[in-house]
Amino acid sequence: xxxxxxxxxxxxxxxxxxxxxxxxxxxxxxxxxxxxxxxxxxxxxxxxxxxxxxxxxxxxxxxxxxxxxxxxxxxxxxxxxxxxxxxxxxxxxxxxxxxxxxxxxxxxxxxxxxxxxxxxxxxxxxxxxxxxxxxxxxxxxxxxxxxxxxxxxxxxxxxxxxxxxxxxxxxxxxxxxxxxxxxxxxxxxxxxxxxxxxxxxxxxxxxxxxxxxxxxxxxxxxxxxxxxxxxxxxxxxxxxxxxxxxxxxxxxxxxxxxxxxxxxxxxxxxxxxxxxxxxxxxxxxxxxxxxxxxxxxxxxxxxxxxxxxxxxxxxxxxxxxxxxxxxxxxxxxxxxxxxxxxxxxxxxxxx
Amino acid sequence: xxxxxxxxxxxxxxxxxxxxxxxxxxxxxxxxxxxxxxxxxxxxxxxxxxxxxxxxxxxxxxxxxxxxxxxxxxxxxxxxxxxxxxxxxxxxxxxxxxxxxxxxxxxxxxxxxxxxxxxxxxxxxxxxxxxxxxxxxxxxxxxxxxxxxxxxxxxxxxxxxxxxxxxxxxxxxxxxxxxxxxxxxxxxxxxxxxxxxxxxxxxxxxxxxxxxxxxxxxxxxxxxxxxxxxxxxxxxxxxxxxxxxxxxxxxxxxxxxxxxxxxxxxxxxxxxxxxxxxxxxxxxxxxxxxxxxxxxxxxxxxxxxxxxxxxxxxxxxxxxxxx
Numbered sequence: 061x062x063x064x065x066x067x068x069x070x071x072x073x074x075x076x077x078x079x080x081x082x083x084x085x086x087x088x089x090x091x092x093x094x095x096x097x098x099x100x101x102x103x104x105x106x107x108x109x110x111x112x113x114x115x116x117x118x119x120x121x122x123x124x125x126x127x128x129x130x131x132x133x134x135x136x137x138x139x140x141x142x143x144x145x146x147x148x149x150x151x152x153x154x155x156x157x158x159x160x161x162x163x164x165x166x167x168x169x170x171x172x173x174x175x176x177x178x179x180x181x182x183x184x185x186x187x188x189x190x191x192x193x194x195x196x197x198x199x200x201x202x203x204x205x206x207x208x209x210x211x212x213x214x215x216x217x218x219x220x221x222x223x224x225x226x227x228x229x230x231x232x233x234x235x236x237x238x239x240x241x242x243x244x245x246x247x248x249x250x251x252x253x254x255x256x257x258x259x260x261x262x263x264x265x266x267x268x269x270x271x272x273x274x275x276x277x278x279x280x281x282x283x284x285x286x287x288x289x290x291x292x293x294x295x296x297x298x299x300x301x302x303x304x305x306x307x308x309x310x311x312x313x314x315x316x317x318x319x320x321x322x323x324x325x326x327x328x329x330x331x332x333x334x335x336x337x338x339x340x341x342x343x344x345x346x347x348x349x350x351x352x353x354x355x356x357x358x359x360x361x362x363x364x365x366x367x368x369x370x371x372x373x374x375x376x377x378x379x380x381x382x383x384x385x386x387x388x389x390x391x392x393x394x395x396x397x398x399x400x401x402x403x404x405x406x407x408x409x410x411x
Numbered sequence: 412x413x414x415x416x417x418x419x420x421x422x423x424x425x426x427x428x429x430x431x432x433x434x435x436x437x438x439x440x441x442x443x444x445x446x447x448x449x450x451x452x453x454x455x456x457x458x459x460x461x462x463x464x465x466x467x468x469x470x471x472x473x474x475x476x477x478x479x480x481x482x483x484x485x486x487x488x489x490x491x492x493x494x495x496x497x498x499x500x501x502x503x504x505x506x507x508x509x510x511x512x513x514x515x516x517x518x519x520x521x522x523x524x525x526x527x528x529x530x531x532x533x534x535x536x537x538x539x540x541x542x543x544x545x546x547x548x549x550x551x552x553x554x555x556x557x558x559x560x561x562x563x564x565x566x567x568x569x570x571x572x573x574x575x576x577x578x579x580x581x582x583x584x585x586x587x588x589x590x591x592x593x594x595x596x597x598x599x600x601x602x603x604x605x606x607x608x609x610x611x612x613x614x615x616x617x618x619x620x621x622x623x624x625x626x627x628x629x630x631x632x633x634x635x636x637x638x639x640x641x642x643x644x645x646x647x648x649x650x651x652x653x654x655x656x657x658x659x660x661x662x663x664x665x666x667x668x669x670x671x672x673x674x675x676x677x678x679x680x681x682x683x684x685x686x687x688x689x690x691x692x693x694x695x696x697x698x699x700x701x702x703x704x705x706x707x708x709x710x711x712x713x714x715x716x717x718x719x720x721x722x723x724x725x726x727x728x729x730x731x732x733x734x
Contacts, residue, residue, distance in 0.1 A: 112597035219686050249454040250624060251683035254668035258679050276598065283670035283680070306672070320602035322627025324669050326650045329631040336603040340567040 108285030164223035175211030450633030521559030
């Protein structure tokens with residue numbers, strides 16, 4: 061984050077619980093989807109939020125965009141507290157953030173033309189009318205690499221990649237200061253993913269918006285993001301600038317995640333050691349006490365019994381914005397490794 | 412050279428639909444050696460899954476399949492249902508992508524495995540259960556004796572996929588066809604399933620046909636790779652050769668399109684312009700021509716035939732070559 065300037069987004073102690081079940085037996089059961097998450101995004105910064113399914117990453121995105129009502133915590137957008145604003149109260153803030161959804165098939169209204177879809181936010185915020193609106197839509201189509209004629213088509217006539225571009229044009233139509241992108245390329249074919257990722261990177265340097273980029277794919281996050289936050293079972297376990305995180309992952313979960321990511325290179329794949337975590341991600345209905353990762357952590361024996369009794373706080377271990385929530389990681393000391401980075405991978409990163 | 416276990420020759424698959432004929436696969440040939448892991452890679456609609464399904468005659472009636480599929484010397488195409496049943500599950504078995512929908516939600520895991528064992532092997536109920544426990548142990552499901560009495564919804568996605576693999580291995584098949592076995596799974600779970608498949612090959616000597624869109628999965632597990640595009644084979648080579656010296660512009664494009672560890676900050680991903688062609692009509696030219704930087708007049712007028720351009724490395728392109 062750049063010093064002195066106000067963050068575009070500040071999230072503090074965000075909690076989102078979902079009540080589930082009815083009747084006597086089930087009442088009071090709660091899914092702890094997000095359980096105390098704090099982070100901020102600076103102007104022009106892209107923060108990657110990575111995690112596996114059930115980690116709560118999408119719930120964070122939906123809370124920030126106020127598609128979910130947060131259970132606790134504060135969300136500040138450009139300094140203004142929007143955590144509990146009413147729909148009406150939220151309206152002026154709506155144009156400052158926009159979301160791109162994962163599924164380009166269900167997130168566009170099939171009864172509107174693509175031009176109407178892209179123009180709708182502009183119309184609703186009364187930013188332009190008639191020919192000015194039309195001109196702006198053409199401009200937006202052009203900027204996301206779609207032929208302007210496509211604005212008369214309906215979503216079903218477009219390919220997945222084209223639809224995701226329509227979603228992106230709609231999100232950018234009101235010049236938001238924050239773009240929330242929830243797995244924007246994971247539904248697309250490899251060759252199409254590449255062009256959408258390139259486009260996002262170009263637009264970002266052109267328009268300078270900040271971005272919360274939610275993804276399960278580490279390589280995509282490494283390609284696009286300035287800083288990366290890793291989530292596990294409703295908590296952030298590690299945050300660091302991109303190079304730092306990928307070169308020196310500290311939290312055992314991050315290390316395991318990086319070691320398991322597949323690299324399209326047989327030489328790298330067959331020489332590296334990977335850590336396969338025992339068991340599965342625990343249920344967010346009854347998350348483990350203390351450290352949430354302890355049930356799968358290969359180093360748990362070293363931190364027990366603290367791991368069960370105490371929740372590790374997220375602390376800056378380098379003094380330069382590398383935050384880790386682990387009992388075994390201390391400032392100034394080398395983090396315990398559960399796997400060595402292979403020379404090939406480390407080499408690729410140093411180049 | 413050993414006799415191939417599976418020999419697919421000139422396999423073509425056509426679907427007759429209301430909107431006309433769809434040519435899903437066009438003259439595909441494959442061979443699979445014993446113990447080999449053959450990766451078939453391609454994007455959606457390239458025909459990789461249809462190729463796999465047609466090997467066991469699992470396609471719907473609307474499909475017209477021609478060519479030859481020979482397993483251990485027996486022709487499977489056009490074989491009677493009862494002959495096919497002797498091969499399916501027993502000699503060649505299938506693991507599907509979606510472990511959620513491939514298991515029956517209303518029966519306990521144990522019963523579903525018992526059923527497979529009893530169907531194919533001459534064993535008592537008790538013998539079947541013993542085999543089920545052995546299989547669950549083989550695929551590293553902790554506490555099998557407890558798990559056999561659970562229902563699919565009580566298992567995680569990774570566990571379900573392990574159960575599917577256990578069922579596929581029930582009769583010690585010679586070939587396991589795995590269609591996107593890890594696509595629905597999380598990264599850390601995926602790694603475990605890939606290790607399991609590797610172990611199956613090492614310990615049981617099972618040959619594996621691995622169908623995937625993920626080049627990382629292929630790089631991890633396959634010995635040999637076939638790249639498919641628009642129903643045809645674009646390139647085939649041993650795995651290291653293919654990744655080190657890709658010859659087809661499509662393969663080169665795919666490899667360049669994937670973000671990698673340490674992707675340079677300002678480097679761009681390689682884009683493949685355009686989209687996969689519809690398979691309604693088989694083009695009389697190179698199917699990749701409209702997206703290819705190397706396409707010329709010849710690409711637009713003839714279909715490139717597969718030819719060997721490097722040792723044991725075949726490509727269907729008029730202008731092959733490293734990037």
